[in-house]
Amino acid sequence: MKMKKKLYWHKVLDNKDTLKEGRVMTVVAGHKDICLSHFKGKFTALDNKCPHQGGPLGEGSIENGLLRCPWHGWDFCPHGGSSGDYNDGLKTYDVKIENDAIYIGLEEEAPHETTVTDIMVETMVNWGVTSVFGMVGHSNLGLADAIRIQEEKGHLKFIGIRHEGAASFAASAYGKLTGKPAACFAIAGPGSTNLFTGLWDAKVDRSPILALTGQVATQVVGTGNFQEVDLVRAFQTVAEFNQRVEHQSKHTELMALAIKHAILKRDVSHLTFPDQVQVLPAQNEKAQTPEGRIAKLSIAPPEDQLDTAINKIAQAEKPIIIVGHGARFNMKEIIELAEKLNCPVMTTFKGKGQISDSHKLACGVLGRSGTPIASYFMNEADLLIVIGASFSNHTGITQKKPIIQVDFDPLALSKFHKVDVAVFGEISRTIGLIHKTDVEIKANKVNQIESIAKRWKIWRAEKKKRLTEATGHGISSIAVFDTLTRLAPENAIMCVDVGNNAYSFGRYFESKNHNFLMSGYLGSIGFALPAAIGAWAAVGDKRPIIAVAGDGGICQYLAEFTTLVKYNMNIKVIVLNNNELGKITKEQRAGGWDKWATDLVNPSFAKYAQSCGGLGLKVDSEEKLESTIRTLVLHEGPALLEITTDVKLI
Incomplete structure (x- = not known):
């Protein structure tokens, strides 16, 4: 019986x-x-x-x-x-x-049987990918459950966003800040295609990133099934590593290789998971670890390149150092070299904040978003030592001066034009070797510290003059960033959007121990708010996070303010509201065109933030600017400050 x-x-x-x-x-x-x-x-x-x-x-x-x-x-x-x-x-x-x-x-329910996605996500965690941004949906549920299991074990953090584009921007910003990949996660079809802009942002700014996408079941591929898009073909242009996970794949090896490519190539890796594969039993396959899989990257430069560079530095009387975003993890060694040479240090816009503007050798940002201090010393120099920078038009590094370029990416060396000395090597190792040469590189150097202080005095006096300008149509961006310079926490992570707000930020905000995150080469509007989410995933509440955007940029991903509230992210958002795409208007007029289609109709951003459950503030007079910004930065939890600004005072 x-x-x-x-x-x-x-x-x-x-x-x-x-x-x-x-x-x-x-x-x-x-x-x-x-x-x-x-x-x-x-x-x-x-x-x-x-x-x-x-x-x-x-x-x-x-x-x-x-x-x-x-x-x-x-x-x-x-x-x-x-x-x-x-x-x-x-x-x-x-x-x-x-x-x-x-x-x-x-x-009684049968115990959970370990699936291939379980061991792939465990492999991902073992390799250090512990932050995932995305949206759960019908074609990624098996993979989502594997992510849930790791989150419940306390091994990763999943942040559910409102738009997949915000997920990829957040992951891109995470990689820019930490140098390590995070993952973005989406369903098949439109969810995956929504990731594209943020993935391109990561690719062109060399930020490691992992994209995980669901896919319709293999048996219906090619039939025009609902939300069917050939994602491997679709991602070919953006992904350095791009594979479909199949029944007979070496599942954990695919995940290990995807992350290895992202780290070593500083690029995009993509894995797509057909629906039925996500729940396959793992059988005897085990999760992998990175042990023994990645070599140390502290590569020394060839001796002849190093010797030539040292000789050039020894002969120069007024060298300067220009650092880009690629040198962000090597600033200790670079600043030590600058102090030995008593030479000015300036950054690209993407490199803003890598040396504090209060340092005696700092000259701020060079180029279109920069200060006259930086351009003055570039023009006065007899040697440019360019480290981890890409020579973009935005920065405007002159070709008329002798150049030493140091980079760990051989393709970046002499990319756009010939340089006098191209030095290939890991930056800290290379600068350390130059630093060890001691006496010969210090000879005949002009001490430019007093000159740097003088140029800062002239620039700050000019900023004070600009602060007195007013038209009665809103607060000037100069006043906003002058006030923010005084009140922003000295170790805040500053997330910058695209447009006139970014130009003013680069020019007028004086950095201390800040990090800056921006959409550099892609220049994608809407970056700031999702980037702040990525920064929060990296540092939590250990550091303040401030996102600065114009009214055009913030509206791209405005719904993500609800994400800040959901996870109680201590992020402050500053919106410069001038009811216009001011940067585009400026370009239209500069090109001789009529101003057209750049006016904006905006909601009350402050009331919107309040309706989401955060703090919403608004200021439309300079008299109340300082007290309102102070209230913003002192608030615990998500908050948004809307500032009525003058589109012409930038």
Whole structure:
């Protein structure tokens, strides 16, 4: 005699009267959806999935005594699950009523069987990818569950965003700040294509990033299935590593190689997961670790290149150092060399803040978003030592001076034009070797410290003059960033958007121990707010985070303010609102065109922030600017400050 298995009873309704006579509803028992019907005084629990296409029967109705599937009208007995003459009836489950509450009896759930996505996500965590930004959806649920398991173990942090573009921007910013990859995560079709802009931002700014996408089941690929996009082909242009995970793949090896490519190439890696592959049993396959898989990258430069560079430095009387974003993790050694040479140090816009503007050798930003201090010393120099910079037009490094270029990317060396000495090597190692040469590189150097201080004095006097300008049409950006210089926490991470707000930020905000995150080469509007989310994932509440955007940029991903509230991110957002795409207007006029289609109609950003559950502030007079910014930075939790600004005072 077969023994009846033990049932575990799950309360699904507190009161049976909730489900009226002649109605059905979906209830949840354990991990199972159940269709609960109430017909002729009897409650019956049935499988919720129609056996034809999986239609949710709890969303159906009882018509003429039969339970009708909401998707295609197939009929079942609401008591026994029979479909009449067809051999495709529904399974039923035991029901009991106690104290008017309804319980459903299920057999003990089988323990979770480890899947290929479980061990792939575990491999991802082992390799140090512990932040994931994305959106859960129908074609990535198996992969999502693997991410959930690791999050519940405390091994990773998942941040659910409102738009997949924000996920990839957040992951890009995370990589720019830390040098390590984070993951962005999306469903098939439009969810995956929404990742594209942020992935390109990461690619062109050399930020390591991992994209994980769901995909429709393999058996329907090529049939024009709902949300079917060939994601491997779609990602070919942006992804350095780009693979579909298949049944017979070496699953953990694919994940290990994806992350290895992202780290070593500082590029985009993409894995796409067909729906049915996500739940395959892992069998004997185990998660991998990075042990023994990545070599040390402290490469020394060739001796002849190093010797030539040292000789050039020794001969120069007024050398300067220009550092770019690529040198952001090597500034200790670079500043030590500058102090030995007593030479000015300036940065590209992407490198802003890598040396504090309060340092005696700092000259601020060079180029279009820069200061006249930096351009003055470049023009006075007899040697440019360019480290980790890309020679973009925005920076405007002159070719008319002798140049030593140091970079760990051989393709970046002499990329746009010939330089006098191209030195290939890991930056800290290379600068350390130059530093060790001691006496010969210090000879004949002009001490420019007093001259640097003089030029700062002249520039600050000029800024004071500009602060007196007013037209009565809003606060000047100069006043905003002068005030922010005084009130922003000295170790804040500053996330910058695109437009006139960014130019003013680069020119007028004086850095201390800040980090700056921006969409550099791609120059994508809307970057600042998602970038702040990526920064928060990296540092949590250990450092303040401030996002600065114009009204055009903030509206790109304005809904992500709800993400700040959901996770209680201590992020401050400053919106410069001038009701115009001011940078575009400026370009139209500079090009001889009429101003056209750049006016904006905006909501009240402050009230919007309040409606989301954060602090919303607004200031439209310079008299209240300082006190309002002070309130903003002292607030604990997500907050937004809307500043009415003059589009012409930048």
